Amino acid sequence: EKSGYEHYMLKEIHEQPTALRQTLSGRIDELNGEVDLDIDLPKEYLNSLEEVTFVACGTSYHAGLYAAQLVESLADVRASAEIASEYEFDGGRDPWRTLVVPVTQSGETADTLSALRRAKRAGARSLAVTNTLGSTVTREADETVFIRAGPEIGVAATKTFVSQVATLALLSVAFARARGELSTTDAIEFLGHVRQLPGAVQKVLDEEAAFKEAATEYADGEAFFFIGRKLGYPVALEGALKLKEIAYVHAEGFAAGELKHGPLALVTPKSPVLAVLTQGSSPEATLNNVKEVESRGAPVLGCTSLRDAEKFLDVTFDMPELGALSPLIANVCFQLFAYHVAKLKGRSIDKPRNLAKSVTVE
Ligand code: F6R
Numbered sequence: 001e002k003s004g005y006e007h008y009m010l011k012e013i014h015e016q017p018t019a020l021r022q023t024l025s026g027r028i029d030e031l032n033g034e035v036d037l038d039i040d041l042p043k044e045y046l047n048s049l050e051e052v053t054f055v056a057c058g059t060s061y062h063a064g065l066y067a068a069q070l071v072e073s074l075a076d077v078r079a080s081a082e083i084a085s086e087y088e089f090d091g092g093r094d095p096w097r098t099l100v101v102p103v104t105q106s107g108e109t110a111d112t113l114s115a116l117r118r119a120k121r122a123g124a125r126s127l128a129v130t131n132t133l134g135s136t137v138t139r140e141a142d143e144t145v146f147i148r149a150g151p152e153i154g155v156a157a158t159k160t161f162v163s164q165v166a167t168l169a170l171l172s173v174a175f176a177r178a179r180g181e182l183s184t185t186d187a188i189e190f191l192g193h194v195r196q197l198p199g200a201v202q203k204v205l206d207e208e209a210a211f212k213e214a215a216t217e218y219a220d221g222e223a224f225f226f227i228g229r230k231l232g233y234p235v236a237l238e239g240a241l242k243l244k245e246i247a248y249v250h251a252e253g254f255a256a257g258e259l260k261h262g263p264l265a266l267v268t269p270k271s272p273v274l275a276v277l278t279q280g281s282s283p284e285a286t287l288n289n290v291k292e293v294e295s296r297g298a299p300v301l302g303c304t305s306l307r308d309a310e311k312f313l314d315v316t317f318d319m320p321e322l323g324a325l326s327p328l329i330a331n332v333c334f335q336l337f338a339y340h341v342a343k344l345k346g347r348s349i350d351k352p353r354n355l356a357k358s359v360t361v362e
Pocket of ligand 1: 057058059060061103104105106107108109112155156157158241242245357358359
């Protein structure tokens with residue numbers, strides 16, 4: 001059932017265009033710039049919202065961080081992502097004007113469920129985003145949107161991350177339209193990008209050989225640093241998480257501007273740096289950070305379409321650009337890089353040590 005792939009993870013990485021088509025199917029009205037997610041949240045309620053809070057763990061938390069930026073920029077409402085195990089419903093939030101959005105592939109993550117329960121006890125409304133029909137979160141949240149990515153067997157989340165972010169992008173448009181914050185023209189443009197996502201991801205997948213080559217060249221790095229700004233920041237965190245969990249190497253994601261506030265001391269010729277330099281991630285500003293690490297001798301691998309970035313990069317992953325969705329495409333580069341590093345190291349890719357697919361303890 002791995003359809004000729006050596007690991008479920010690789011199969012699921014390659015399934016991303018299909019997963020995305022399933023996620024998006026029947027939900028976009030591109031002609032009118034509208035989205036139909038079949039949720040029952042009255043327009044008046046969405047209009048009165050003061051805050052949207054995504055609660056999640058691990059990769060789903062990174063999807064929440066991505067979504068929070070989309071919601072703020074499109075729907076003009078305060079939004080944040082909170083690590084579920086740290087989340088408390090306090091800080092003067094008004095339960096009637098706060099929508100809590102648990103994001104969970106499995107729908108069974110104990111930390112996420114208990115964050116949802118704390119929010120519900122305080123009186124907040126909730127909307128779950130999950131891959132799993134009939135899961136606990138669907139029974140406990142007021143509303144549910146399914147990401148429809150299909151079953152994911154590999155412990156490391158891959159296709160469900162991209163489908164989660166795509167679903168949350170649609171949700172951002174739905175909120176924005178209901179609140180009158182996004183013009184039809186702008187909605188059509190954004191949804192056009194969403195529609196092109198499967199094809200753009202496929203373009204990256206077609207270049208797998210390049211990621212394998214980069215992995216072969218840099219697999220013996222002592223540590224790997226992923227940097228990005230704006231929408232590139234959650235992708236940097238996710239790139240590092242994937243590498244640590246399947247390759248068992250030290251990897252960290254940083255907001256690129258934070259490097260000079262400490263982490264730069266870790267940078268050496270033995271610590272490859274992977275940078276998000278796409279649209280939606282302030283690539284020019286991040287390029288300055290690329291120069292900082294380059295001058296310390298670190299090899300730099302960058303996802304970019306900027307021609308002038310190439311001269312500062314040891315390896316360039318050529319990126320199709322899709323506005324605010326470009327960093328999400330860069331994530332596919334990081335998945336393939338992590339996979340090939342892990343494979344070279346002979347790791348147990350589909351079942352990394354110490355990890356479980358669904359974490360049902362707090
Ligand atoms: C990483 C990974 C985990 C999960 C986390 C949340 O690849 O899979 O970090 O993302 O355990 O799981 P869900 O989304 O099922 O709540």
